[in-house]
Amino acid sequence: MAGPTTGQTWRGWLMTDTPTSRNHARASAFYHGWLMLRANHMAMIGLGILVLLLLVAAFAPILSPHDPFVQDLAGRLQPPLSEGHILGTDSLGRDILSRLIYGSRITLYIVTLVALIAPIAGLLVGTIAGYAGGWADAILMRLTDIFLAFPRLVLALAFVAALGAGIENAVLAISLTAWPPYARIARAETLTIRSSDYISAVKLQGAGPLRIITKHIWPLCISSLIVRVTLDMAGVILAAAGLGFLGLGAQPPSPEWGAMISEGRKFILDHWWVATMPGLAIFTVSLAFNLLGDGLRDVLDPKEGAG
Amino acid sequence: MALAEPNGGGRPRAALFSRYVVVALKTLLSIAVTMSGLLLVTFVIGRVMPIDPVLSMVGESASKATYDAARESMGLDKPVIVQFFYYFRDVLQGDFGISLLNSHPVSEDIKRVFPATLELATLGTIMGIVLGVPLGVFAAVNRGTWIDQVARVVALVGYSMPIFWLGLMGLLVFYGILGWVGGPGRVGIFYVDLVPSVTGMILIDSLLDRNWTVFKDAFSHIILPASLLGYYSLAYISRMTRSFMLEQLSAEYITTARVKGLPERTVIWRHAFRNIRVQLITVIALSYANLLEGSVLTEIIFSWPGIGSYITTALLSADMNAVMGGTVVVGLIFVLLNIFSDLLYKVFDPRAR
Numbered sequence: 001m002a003g004p005t006t007g008q009t010w011r012g013w014l015m016t017d018t019p020t021s022r023n024h025a026r027a028s029a030f031y032h033g034w035l036m037l038r039a040n041h042m043a044m045i046g047l048g049i050l051v052l053l054l055l056v057a058a059f060a061p062i063l064s065p066h067d068p069f070v071q072d073l074a075g076r077l078q079p080p081l082s083e084g085h086i087l088g089t090d091s092l093g094r095d096i097l098s099r100l101i102y103g104s105r106i107t108l109y110i111v112t113l114v115a116l117i118a119p120i121a122g123l124l125v126g127t128i129a130g131y132a133g134g135w136a137d138a139i140l141m142r143l144t145d146i147f148l149a150f151p152r153l154v155l156a157l158a159f160v161a162a163l164g165a166g167i168e169n170a171v172l173a174i175s176l177t178a179w180p181p182y183a184r185i186a187r188a189e190t191l192t193i194r195s196s197d198y199i200s201a202v203k204l205q206g207a208g209p210l211r212i213i214t215k216h217i218w219p220l221c222i223s224s225l226i227v228r229v230t231l232d233m234a235g236v237i238l239a240a241a242g243l244g245f246l247g248l249g250a251q252p253p254s255p256e257w258g259a260m261i262s263e264g265r266k267f268i269l270d271h272w273w274v275a276t277m278p279g280l281a282i283f284t285v286s287l288a289f290n291l292l293g294d295g296l297r298d299v300l301d302p303k304e305g306a307g
Numbered sequence: 308m309a310l311a312e313p314n315g316g317g318r319p320r321a322a323l324f325s326r327y328v329v330v331a332l333k334t335l336l337s338i339a340v341t342m343s344g345l346l347l348v349t350f351v352i353g354r355v356m357p358i359d360p361v362l363s364m365v366g367e368s369a370s371k372a373t374y375d376a377a378r379e380s381m382g383l384d385k386p387v388i389v390q391f392f393y394y395f396r397d398v399l400q401g402d403f404g405i406s407l408l409n410s411h412p413v414s415e416d417i418k419r420v421f422p423a424t425l426e427l428a429t430l431g432t433i434m435g436i437v438l439g440v441p442l443g444v445f446a447a448v449n450r451g452t453w454i455d456q457v458a459r460v461v462a463l464v465g466y467s468m469p470i471f472w473l474g475l476m477g478l479l480v481f482y483g484i485l486g487w488v489g490g491p492g493r494v495g496i497f498y499v500d501l502v503p504s505v506t507g508m509i510l511i512d513s514l515l516d517r518n519w520t521v522f523k524d525a526f527s528h529i530i531l532p533a534s535l536l537g538y539y540s541l542a543y544i545s546r547m548t549r550s551f552m553l554e555q556l557s558a559e560y561i562t563t564a565r566v567k568g569l570p571e572r573t574v575i576w577r578h579a580f581r582n583i584r585v586q587l588i589t590v591i592a593l594s595y596a597n598l599l600e601g602s603v604l605t606e607i608i609f610s611w612p613g614i615g616s617y618i619t620t621a622l623l624s625a626d627m628n629a630v631m632g633g634t635v636v637v638g639l640i641f642v643l644l645n646i647f648s649d650l651l652y653k654v655f656d657p658r659a660r
Contacts, residue, residue, distance in 0.1 A: 145337075149345075158622075163355070265475060268475050276476065291463070
């Protein structure tokens with residue numbers, strides 16, 4: 001792919017109506033989408049918070065003022081703004097700010113894994129069902145409906161109980177309850193794409209089902225899946241925090257935010273900050289995902305964004 | 308529906324009737340399939356649980372003979388398929404086995420705790436409807452203004468807030484600092500078991516007993532958790548109401564009504580709102596189902612003795628039968644409400660037939 005020729009700005013090259021290559025067209029479409037997203041202030045705030053979260057997680061050792069695991073029983077339950085502890089300390093004298101900073105890594109870890117597992121599983125099931133049709137479709141969609149009809153949190157609880165508590169099992173349980181909507185979306189997209197002319201053209205060129213699904217159907221499903229993933233991430237964070245709160249997710253002394261709230265619950269009335277701070281962190285991140293998801297929906301899927 | 312329909316003219320009554328029969332049969336089949344799936348999943352969960360149910364029943368020190376006898380009496384010596392069949396048969400008869408924790412039948416435990424959850428979720432849903440529907444309508448009518456923005460922020464915050472944290476904050480502020488509401492639990496310690504249990508829902512029981520002191524106390528305990536659930540319900544209901552209303556308000560018949568000179572209030576409530584009622588009931592049913600489930604974490608925060616607390620306590624003490632029973636009951640209600648809302652849509656919205 002070539003950049004702009006001489007006498008042409010990058011902006012002009014990206015804004016052109018007459019792309020010179022497939023990659024040029026892609027870059028141009030991406031840039032147009034970005035411009036639309038940038039005009040949405042709420043979405044940009046969300047994106048900003050998430051970028052910040054990434055940076056915080058990446059530079060946790062540099063940013064955190066204390067070791068998140070070191071206990072200091074003499075300095076336990078210090079209120080916020082006390083010396084050396086901006087957000088105070090918990091019942092074991094650990095610095096809450098440092099624990100929040102390290103906890104961002106766990107949150108990102110969970111979110112990333114679920115964001116990979118659930119949509120990919122849903123994409124597989126949905127496209128196979130939609131493309132194959134017939135019995136395969138009936139069975140796979142019935143299965144999807146069964147999982148969709150389940151109460152998600154209760155099911156995740158039961159899964160974690162069966163698999164044992166821990167972050168990885170929490171991820172697995174959340175993914176197991178999160179894939180059906182993606183399968184529905186992927187199937188719907190596949191059904192509309194399957195009967196289109198260009199698929200017939202590809203078929204005439206001799207392409208098999210595998211090639212058609214992976215090269216011609218999957219790429220078109222991606223954008224609606226991305227929107228859904230972004231909107232779902234808030235729910236994933238809340239579910240992970242809920243499992244952590246119940247003691248079924250990350251185990252102590254891990255600085256997972258939900259587990260931190262659970263530790264602070266015991267002395268909520270006397271030492272409010274221990275439970276309050278991690279809750280604010282969860283709220284901020286899940287709000288950021290919701291804001292970004294709303295904005296992305298307007299850009300990628302204009303028909304659904306009713307204002 | 309893949310049924311041939313005569314075009315135009317009055318529809319023969321017999322055809323209409325047979326269509327309802329088909330819908331009913333399909334619905335029943337769908338409930339049956341989904342419930343079998345639910346039972347299969349809970350069965351598998353119960354199987355892979357890393358706990359030996361026999362051992363937790365007879366204890367570590369039991370002899371081999373006692374162990375084998377217990378194993379046989381629990382049916383665990385049979386092939387897995389047969390075990391599933393037994394499980395299926397028992398559940399159909401409303402038998403979820405014996406709780407390992409307190410040796411009561413699980414079904415009786417669930418009967419005892421369920422009204423508490425129902426009371427909480429119902430009050431929450433009522434709050435969600437009473438506040439959420441008007442908020443959604445006003446947001447749609449005043450689209451793009453500050454009212455719309457406020458409604459949007461209210462809903463977004465609701466979607467993003469961890470409910471158990473909001474519950475803790477509510478307890479801290481309204482119980483701990485302000486002292487406006489009762490603390491955790493359903494009633495204060497002095498009022499426990501003061502009114503005879505008829506429905507299991509203390510608000511209604513105390514009304515039936517005309518015991519105003521208990522009613523007031525129970526109300527002061529339920530108001531905070533119910534408001535929390537109500538807020539979540541409000542977030543969802545107001546957003547959906549708004550988008551349904553926007554769809555109606557852009558329709559041509561609304562323009563016609565306005566051109567005719569009808570007052571705006573009539574246009575909004577008599578014309579537009581009437582047409583979203585079916586969709587709205589669907590949404591409310593879904594939201595109700597979500598609250599029944601979503602109350603798990605709320606119940607724990609407020610020490611509310613409902614089905615959520617029951618399942619979680621059972622989980623943490625590895626009481627397998629109780630976990631499976633609780634999951635099946637919540638799942639069943641969830642499925643039924645889902646199907647009910649689906650059905651409602653099919654029956655009342657001619658376009659969905």
